[in-house]
Amino acid sequence: MQALKMQQKKAAGGPAAPARLSIKHEGEAFPLENMTLTMEKHPNEHTKVRLRGIASEETVLKLMRSASMNADIELFYENSESNRKIFHGIIIHMDAEAQGIEAGAVHYLTIEALSHTYLMDIVTKQRSFQNMNMTYEQLIKEVLEDYPKSDFLHYGTAGDTLNGITLQYQETDWSFIKRMASRLYIPLIAHSTFNSPKFVLGVEENTAIYRLESANEKVFKNVEAFRSHANNHLASVQESDYLVYEITITGEHAKWLELGEPVLYRERTHYVLSVVTTVKNHLLSHTYQLSRLNGFFTPPKFNEAIAGLTLQGSVIKVSRNVLKVHLDIDPSQSENSAYWLKYSTFYATWYCMPETGDRVNVHFPTKDESDALVINSIKHSSSGGASRVQSTAGTGNASSATSISAVSATQAAPSIQAASTGGASAASKPNFEFSSLAEDNKVKMIVTEGGKMIILDDNSSSVSIVCNDSTFIRITDGSGISISTDMDITFESGADISFTAEEMIYMKATDKIALQCGESQMEITPEEIKIKSTDIKLNT
Template identity: 35%
Template sequence: MATNVIAYDNLEISAFELKYLKELKITNSINNHSKLELVGLLPEDKGETYIYSTEENTPIEVHYKDDKGNKNSIFNGIISSVKVKANKDVYYLYVEAYSFTYLMDVVKKSCSFQDVNMTSHKLVKSVIGLYSNADVVMNIPNVPIGEFILQYKETDWEFIRRIISKYNQGLFSEIQTPNIKLFCGVPENLEQQDLEINSYNVYKEIDTYEEMKKNYLLDANETDYIIYEVQSHKILKLGSSINFKNSSFYVSSVCNELKQGILCNKYKLQNKRGLRQNRLFNQEVIGISLDGQIIGVKRDRVQVSLKIDEGRDSGNAYWFPYSTIAGSPDGGGWYCMPEISEKIRVNCPTKDEKRAFVINAIATHSADKPDENDRMSNPDNKSLKTDSGQEVKFTPNGVLIECNGGQARVNLNNDGTIDVIGQKNINLACAKGLSLRAENQLSISAVNGIDILCESGSNMIMTEGDEILLNGTRVHNNG
């Protein structure tokens, strides 16, 4: 690290040719992108040239050379804004830029992570891996996620920041490399620096302590929120470990700024516990319903392929609880699970997606010309139908129980009649007695014949030839 003073004329800006660097400010803090702001005097022949030559994702680097001529990078990122102010033949260039991590904070995405055995490291790296030459250093527990995780209308930066907040850790942007580099959690592999400071400011954030203690971190201490503000000629990284006042502190905030032509480096130092972050949630998920379809059913739980995950592998899908119409603690109530491929919705009632459950989907069926076969043609009729053809209908005329399009059917009619119809056999059996009784008349008819028998061996046969045959060990005729 540099200990010598860095002056304005020793600083170089890669993307622009400047006659004079008037202003420079670089800030970096936990869970935020590092930001660069600079003002410089342009050569007269450049004028508005940089307005047109600076394009989307144009990289920029700020560096200096040490006593040995080695280049040392202070900032790497992409330009977000460029402006030229002209006064006659004097042109001033105004530039704003962000660290390369900003590339992760542009596009809002929606997808789910349903494999409860996926580890926290694998989850984060699967997101970071979408960016070219991106690097991430994991300093959070490498444990299975153990729950349903949803990225919903979040950028990848917002999503990862929220995920690692489960472990009360934050994101640390590395700005000395020309690519995306992140530390998830306080950096552990940075060499500890000695810092000799004669003057400093120290204060305690009591309000932050109270908020964290009462809402997020029960083991928080007031000393965690004692902050030292120091200045040094050394260039330190965010998250660096510092030996200060015979104790270990960590850099929680960085500000490099040109003042009177000299680069002044201002740092905030805290103990490691003070760098812990509060748990973050995605407020966008409250009350949402995500379309999907059933791919697995087990007891009162279902596996779902979500529409937002189209084209992704749905293996090891999460087992969601399924919302039934009614249920009781003893297992009673309504039990009717959806069919495979049935359309459903995943509902998130709170800000924590792990509480999501599956509910029925809104019907998408429509009929331009409703007919008698359209179940929705008459709202007075209620029905329950399975994919295999079983159906129960409740109509103003009665109740119809039907299998396979009418192969077997029972009608319970409002006029008191009951129709039992089968395209093949109808079997009536009971363990004890079976009674058939009519107040007026009992009719039994058949086309070919009627056979009434007892398992003891006796029977009565009525044939189609007008014959009645009686068989038994004894036959009594009272006629």
């Protein structure tokens, strides 16, 4: 009981005593006199330190010249009980000011520094995480592979998975992880006494050890935040969770508390929501903001740069109306872990999926990357169906094809010879070479991976359906409809087949023309005409 009372007395603050601060720069002691210190700690932010003190001109010049891009600085606080490291970070700004006559000028040096988590907040990156079964813990571990000796603790919901495609776009790793943590409604808390990036996700619910008492107290309530969180995020928060106490304790033995640490205040467990530590006129002071655990509730954050973004990639797998894409921003993409993206078709009844290997545009219509979809395919003459069309439809011999031609009524066909000439002309081989057609803006095409084509050509006023090099159907304004193939042509109907012409129906064969109806037959060969029937009538 006596020990607990002593702890309470120390936490509440003892008599004012000089604070003894010391500095190390790149591991070496750095002389700075009459120091003032401000150190701030807030959720989702790097620990920030601002130092100001008196140094010799030689010391100032040496520091300015030797400080590297990632200049290291350590701060220590010493009292009668211990020498405590209170900060280890990276210098981000320095300035010096001389006051007085040159010979006796006093040089004031100001240093600003951030915790080592700042190293994660410098370079912006672009990449995707498509494995929907990846946990947030696994994602963060992958991100931290770029930072030696980095580490983190996770007090969020263990095992939570991405459940969709996740995109890091023009974001630093710190901003990205902060956004991921907000999906779990928890903040990041930077650690500030290590020589590498270390942080905590969330706040651990725990039993208070220290009792805080202070005569200097402020109370405020963030009603706006409570209403927003309760109404927009279905958060199980109460109005009392947004009641914040701000207390200030001073003295040599004032308790050093970290963000998220539980304390007993007003007979209830509260958690440290923010810390501002100052040393001024040799007096140490801590200002703590205390709230209930739900006061750390963090609403989901979004990357506004994603809204309206379109990224290119290559199709690696297709299934029905969804496909997997290797985005260009990723050096590699496993097919098994890639996310199935929806393909946006022109209409609900239109189905025309890209093929494996096709280049596509992946569109992110909103700031939520889970809304991503593939909006169109980018056809290149060296990929997909294009290469197959060139190889199968680019050559052939139309003269060897069997053809059936329908000649329009506007074309005069007074004789068999004229009809024969017209039919041969209609069946002549058009140009179906993809590379040349693709360069003409008056030609529209639908092309499959296997080389099947539908061609709408304004130059020839034609519509062509191409199956392969020697099989096609062509409809033109001037010469009607032609069917060309070196295979059989079969007309089959469960009812009637009717041929009607205003002037003539023309049929031509090299070997034989045969007609059959029941038992009656007629065969025409180059040598003879055979007619077979039970009853033959001529000129009746």
